[in-house]
Amino acid sequence: MLQSPPVTAVLLAGGGGSRLYPLNASGTPKVLLPVANRPLLSFPLRMLEESGVADVLVVCEGDMAAQAVRAWLANGYTGGLKVEVVRVAEGLPPVDALRAVLDRLATDNFVLLSGDVVAETSLRVQLLTHYVREAAMTALLGRRKVLATQETKAGRAPKNVDYVGLTEGDRLALYVHSPDTVKHLLLPPSFLRRFPDIEIRTDLVDMQVYVFHTATLKAVLAANEKIKRLEEQLVPHMVRYQLKPRRSVGAEEAAALAAARSSGSGGGGGEGLAGLEGSLADLSLSGMSGSSSNAAGAAAAPGQRAEWYCCAYLAPEGSFCQRANTLQGFADVNRDVITPQNAPRVLREEPNPRFENFVAGSVAVGTRANVAPATMVGPESALEERVSVKRSVVGSGCQLGAGTKVVNSVLMDDVRTGPNCAIHNCVLSAGCVLGEGARLRDCQLAPGYAVPAGAELTEEVLPPPVLRE
């Protein structure tokens, strides 16, 4: 197979992850929260490693996060990547965090990804797509689990969707990330002239895995200091100015960048491109049929070279591609990766063939205890008699009292419950303790939280105990 040009990756690990409160209340950075009993960070790192990326800069906000990630890399990480942790100030907007490491990027293109992506899509194919199209940016788009139409009344504008306009060659012709309702989308005249057929979709979602042409991105960031956020600003900006880059970075810069993209990316001009197309075709055998194989779009007229090609790489239909960036997302990812369908592809582990679940050898299972399919129980845990665990992840060192029921939940390490507890749709952080007969539904518990016996809690976010002194 053709030697790919070297690529650096920037992994934005963020800090505590405010949207995951209270799971991180004890200071565990977001990327070290457990997904299927392993740190979240191990998923994006594996994705990078499998794509042939060699160097990774993990950008952490604040000392605490940086130290924790460093510690895990030193002691727990088993992959082969050369990973370096870069600390930036806490609360820094993502694009500013990226700016902080910009000088360290020496490769023609680089990967920028969020630390909370759990996906089985091939970053390698995404990279090749990027090269073949001579793109300025290639973004991974996943598919929404719940379609916007199911959540929207007829005649109303949908809420919290990504409006993605795709045109020939999976080119992005519109990108609006709308946490709030957007009533009107505007397509500028130049786009209408340039793209005779634009399909605007709401069933896609930006996964925050991007490949950027390094020089282009550097120029954009240098010329547009106001850009602070990724999906709200940077990506829309690139898409918006793709036809007239000079408006973003100035005419000379735009021309220089166009030249750099077409010569630099392939490594060897036309010949290199042809080779890449070939290897792209090889790779696209694995279910990536329509979306990435039509490489014809690369043949742009010379006059269009100054344009930025903003490319969408659509996650192949049915492939696993999710983000653990919200409480809901975190719980979903945990539950979904351990299903018998997804586990072999995402976890690279086969469940117990008989019970279709993952129960570590060192788990003590009491009489008439039941561990359903699509469930994971970590080592050193003890399930007393009549315990029932369904579609849940239980960490290591947990002790579930007799008759406890756990459904659709995530129990991190060292959770202890008294007898006859009921836990539905909850996330219990490490070290939580439940008194006898406690009943929890739709709750998220901070690390070490203690629930008194007999308590009944529904839809609560339970913060860490206030420490005296």
Added chain:
Amino acid sequence: MTCWCYIQSGSIIPPWVAVPAGNLLAGAMQAVVLLLNEPGLQPLALPALLPAGQAPAVEFTLRWLESSNCTEIHLVTPSGTDQLNAYLKRAGWAGGARRGGAAVHVMTAPGCQTEGEALRFVEQKDVIKGDFVLVSGCVVGNADLKPVLQAHLARRAADRQAIMTLLMHGGPRTCSGAATGGAQQQGRCLAVIDPRSQQLMKLEQGGRVGSHGVSLGTHMLSERNSIAVRTGLRLSHVYICAPDVLMLLSDNFDYQSMAGDLVPGVLSEQELGSTLFISELARGYAERISTLAGYSSVVEDVLSRWTYPWVPDNSGDQQDLCRFNRGTYVDGTAIMASGTVVSKGSLIGHGSIVESGACLERSIIGSDCHIGRGAFLQASCLHSGVRVDDNCRVSSAVLGEQVVVRAHARVETGVLLAKHTVVDTAHSVPAGMRVSLIQHKAGGPGSDDEMEWGDEDSAQVAAAEAAAGALAAGGIPEAPLDFDQHVVGAFGAGFAWSEPAATALDVLPLVLGSQSSPSDCDSEVEDFTKDAQVVEEMGDEEEHATGADQFKREVAETFLRCIKERISHDNAVIELNGLKIAEDRTFADCARYIFTTMLSLCLPASPTVKAEYRALFPEGQLDPKSKEGRLELLRRINAQLKSWKALMQRFLKSSDDQVELLLTFEEYCAEEGDFASGESGAVFAELFPQVVKLCYDQDVLSEDSILDWAREKEHASDEDRHFVDMCADLLAWLEDAEEETDSEEEGSDEE
């Protein structure tokens, strides 16, 4: 559009072309063909009877509909019924006896000008009993309609509210006519559709569609996960309609055009539940004849066999002797002298004579024409009985019946000679001219609307025809008529037909109302929502620089001419206003260019100034660096302001206009934007505050507007504030003055 190519392969019959058969298939439909006057084709005869190849256009339409299982075809025409009936009888359509196929009825709808009126007329006649095919205009086609009809009926069966299917072309014209840009622009539209169901959700059409971008209501995405914005589609003017469409038209008397009124109307009243769908023509041909360019390209396509099986050598008539050979069609009865050159894509009709040395390049000669020795015809279309004498040159023109072009005459590109006109010996008809024996009452209000064929003042027409006949025969008419000699020559016959402003009429049903203005967009999200539009508008100015430039030049020239010819202010205002309206500009637009022209009048003429106006400019060079030079310049500006302030004031109606003027002055001084090249605005940059002060003194600018301007720039970048900063003293003085007047007013209140 995938174009299938059957050129020169006469034996292949496309599978979807029905062999005319006696049995009526299920799913037969009624069809309505609207043959309205096409302003773009005036003053040619009835569009339906324009020959396309050997047969008139309507023949193509009828055959096409017949092959698509339309068993009953109603032709609706406001005039020319007799001619139409005569043709139908001749061709065997009348009575429906000939083929056992479609029955053709002609309906006269006097005075009908629009699709809406004509269809309301049809509704009143109560002949439409079910779903029907509506063809608006003369469409020459062979595209297979049957699957479209079936799909429509299937949709209707599932949902009674799916009342119409619009037939659309999937892409730009790819046939031979593609070269003619005018025709390609036709029917261009912007459609928003559901890519799964093909439901139409938004349709904009007209010449400048999409030039302001498009705003899409996201509510469209509430029931579907994707919508497609298509700018590559073209309307074919063929609609498959439920009878409900006629009812809708009757209920809404203001609906005039199908695509311009009815479609947006239905789409905007979604609560009523009616839905529209489109059907994209993947292959096949269906083009309407509505403009001269469209007509030429359709004729060309017919000869190139895009309309197979309906091509000149396949009229279905055994007696027909038209033969197709190496790209040219020659009728068996035509006589071609030796030494004629006939290129591919030409046709020589029944009984025509082509003399030796004549050269035909992609030209169509109708029946009984006579082409003289050494005549050269290029891309032209001659109807029957045309005489082109020796050594004439005719290029890209359409010559109506019985036209005579005398020896050595030239007919330039784009000329249209209506029937019976005569061009004199060695005369040259200027390009783009339309000539008719009928005097077009130009300028009268609604003159186009009252145009009706055959209903003209018949005596006058008869006289003109008599005179033309005499002239054609080489004689002198008994009652000489005052023909337009500059058009047809001293012994020619014909009047110049005032340009029907074809472009303006082509884009008539512009859907301006449905383009939401930027203020409608209440979203605050950055790109592609609100900001996008603002940015793009800036960009558009850039792209339409030529347009802006032209307007600027025109204002400048008008202004200079007014000075030179000492035209009074009032008349100058009228002229400039005319320009403003013609170009759809604002008062401020006029004022800004008048102002800059005025400034340029203070300096020696720049090389771009036309020679005739150079005398208006002062001679001596100034040294803008020296104090004397500046004083002199200010003196000149003051003099100019004094003489033109009355004119300026007419165009500076509001404070906003005045602010606009200041912004222009800034641009001018910085030599940016419209003034980026060839102007010496920089000379004035140093004097910016002084000039503003002069304008204030002369009441060209009010203090409010100067202060408004400064306020507007308050938060601008330093660079942008350069001129404001220069004016700091002036602004302070003005503000003081304002306070004074304020306090004075207060004082007076107290008293």
